[in-house]
Amino acid sequence: ATGWYATIWHIETGRVLATPRSHRKLLSELTFSPDGRTLATASGDGTVKFWNTADFFERSTRKKLAPTATFDWGLGRAHSVAFSADGALAAAGGDGGQIVVWDLDS
Numbered sequence: 001a002t003g004w005y006a007t008i009w010h011i012e013t014g015r016v017l018a019t020p021r022s023h024r025k026l027l028s029e030l031t032f033s034p035d036g037r038t039l040a041t042a043s044g045d046g047t048v049k050f051w052n053t054a055d056f057f058e059r060s061t062r063k064k065l066a067p068t069a070t071f072d073w074g075l076g077r078a079h080s081v082a083f084s085a086d087g088a089l090a091a092a093g094g095d096g097g098q099i100v101v102w103d104l105d106s
Contacts, residue, residue: 006030006041008056018056022049022067028079034087038068042078047071048092073100 005021025044032039032053039051049067056065075094082091091101 006039008039008053018051018065020049020051020065020067022070023047025077028077029081031081031083033083034085038083038087040081040083040090042081042092044077046074046076046078046094048078048081048090071102073098075100 005019005023006027007016008018008020009015010017020039020041023041023043023045028042028044030039030041037053039053041049041051043049048071050069050071051065052068071092073092073094075092075096075098077095078092079095080091080093083089084091088104089101090104091099093099
């Protein structure tokens with residue numbers, strides 16, 4: 001993560017695949033789901049955004065990349081985001097030590 005957005009590269013070719021830009025403040029953390037299909041980004045704007053990684057490969061260069069979901073629980077700055085090992089749950093941590101956990105299947 002570099003500032004307000006992340007840059008995603010294809011590890012074998014070194015080609016930039018995507019630069020997901022949607023947060024209004026600096027990124028705090030990013031993580032991929034265990035199956036690699038979802039990227040989650042946490043930001044100082046208080047939101048956690050989810051991105052479909054297939055969009056990184058299939059989108060045209062003119063199409064703006066958009067998050068598939070945005071969550072804001074009023075935690076203040078979102079400092080961290082993580083997936084459970086089976087990918088069924090996600091968690092985010094914010095200011096003051098608050099943590100929220102949610103079921104991704106719901």
